[in-house]
Amino acid sequence: MIVVMRPNAHPEQVEAVVDRIREAGLRAHVSVGELRTVIGVIGDDRTKEQLRGMLEAMEGVEKVVKVLQPYKLVSREFQPEDTVVTVGGVRFGGTEDVVVIAGPCSVESREQILAAARAVKAAGARMLRGGAFKPRTSPYSFQGLEEEGLRLLAEAREATGLPVVTEAMDQRQLELVAQYADMVQIGARNMQNYTLLRDVGRLRKPVLLKRGPSATIEETLLAAEYILSEGNGQVVLCERGIRGFDNHTRYLLDVGAIPVLKQLTHLPVIADPSHPAGKRTYVPALARAAVAAGADGLLVEVHPEPERALSDGAQQLRPEEFARLMQEVNAIARVLGRLRSAVPVP
Ligand code: PEP
Numbered sequence: 001m002i003v004v005m006r007p008n009a010h011p012e013q014v015e016a017v018v019d020r021i022r023e024a025g026l027r028a029h030v031s032v033g034e035l036r037t038v039i040g041v042i043g044d045d046r047t048k049e050q051l052r053g054m055l056e057a058m059e060g061v062e063k064v065v066k067v068l069q070p071y072k073l074v075s076r077e078f079q080p081e082d083t084v085v086t087v088g089g090v091r092f093g094g095t096e097d098v099v100v101i102a103g104p105c106s107v108e109s110r111e112q113i114l115a116a117a118r119a120v121k122a123a124g125a126r127m128l129r130g131g132a133f134k135p136r137t138s139p140y141s142f143q144g145l146e147e148e149g150l151r152l153l154a155e156a157r158e159a160t161g162l163p164v165v166t167e168a169m170d171q172r173q174l175e176l177v178a179q180y181a182d183m184v185q186i187g188a189r190n191m192q193n194y195t196l197l198r199d200v201g202r203l204r205k206p207v208l209l210k211r212g213p214s215a216t217i218e219e220t221l222l223a224a225e226y227i228l229s230e231g232n233g234q235v236v237l238c239e240r241g242i243r244g245f246d247n248h249t250r251y252l253l254d255v256g257a258i259p260v261l262k263q264l265t266h267l268p269v270i271a272d273p274s275h276p277a278g279k280r281t282y283v284p285a286l287a288r289a290a291v292a293a294g295a296d297g298l299l300v301e302v303h304p305e306p307e308r309a310l311s312d313g314a315q316q317l318r319p320e321e322f323a324r325l326m327q328e329v330n331a332i333a334r335v336l337g338r339l340r341s342a343v344p345v346p
């Protein structure tokens with residue numbers, strides 16, 4: 001249920017509504033928009049129904065509406081304006097910018113991550129990615145450098161000024177990752193790990209939430225709802241491909257999910273063209289498609305020497321391929337009027 005305040009409602013009137021909601025044992029999430037304040041009411045459905053008439057009669061209240069979707073706080077009904085997620089000065093959503101995060105699949109060595117960071121920065125990337133804890137399909141594959149990988153990411157941030165995002169798979173990793181990273185990635189395999197989602201919800205750090213390979217759009221939004229319901233509104237969603245039936249690509253990039261998500265939620269939506277492609281030759285086309293479909297940014301795997309990569313070598317771009325991709329993405333962003341794209345024009 002959402003309480004929509006009148007455009008000129010006083011802060012005391014908002015406070016009175018919040019107090020009334022809390023007195024009833026429900027939770028109130030206040031969202032101050034440019035035009036008006038709306039208050040999300042979270043909790044037991046029967047109590048909400050009983051409270052409804054009372055709230056409608058309060059000073060400053062315009063209307064009380066029932067949210068029909070199961071997700072509430074992430075919905076456009078609750079907050080019509082785009083959420084802007086800021087990571088070390090880089091802004092996702094709500095701007096014309098198409099923000100590109102790039103870097104290797106895994107952090108492998110100091111030389112590798114520094115070379116990757118410098119190369120992606122030179123090509124116009126705004127953030128650095130790199131896994132220190134890797135969710136690998138096989139327990140015998142390279143699992144990541146762990147805390148040493150996090151230290152190297154912090155060093156690459158020092159060297160380039162790029163904020164860093166990296167994955168945490170459990171609570172213990174989350175505490176470590178939060179010490180080093182600017183943004184925490186929740187990987188596709190963990191999108192429905194509800195205790196982990198609650199944990200990142202209690203963190204005061206931006207979160208990159210990747211869609212699960214078999215998750216519906218609604219399940220993806222409900223995963224984000226877990227994070228917001230714990231108080232962390234700084235969530236960027238990432239479409240990274242779902243399980244298809246053809247094996248020429250690794251996953252099926254759900255380009256259609258991008259405009260759907262943009263309509264249903266106020267959260268920024270980016271796309272990862274690397275994991276659905278599976279092979280580097282397909283990555284640029286998927287990146288272009290995602291930006292054309294309205295993505296607020298991209299997450300692209302780039303490795304200084306992909307043939308030596310310890311994970312996902314086949315899909316990682318070489319620096320020169322990434323630089324070309326950035327020019328193409330920039331051209332598409334321009335056509336769409338997203339002119340502030342930070343890609344340097346040659
Ligand atoms: C990754 O970004 O390296 C990764 C493991 O992605 P996903 O969780 O989407 O498979």
Ligand code: MN
Pocket residue numbers: 105106275301311312
């Ligand atoms: Mn990868």
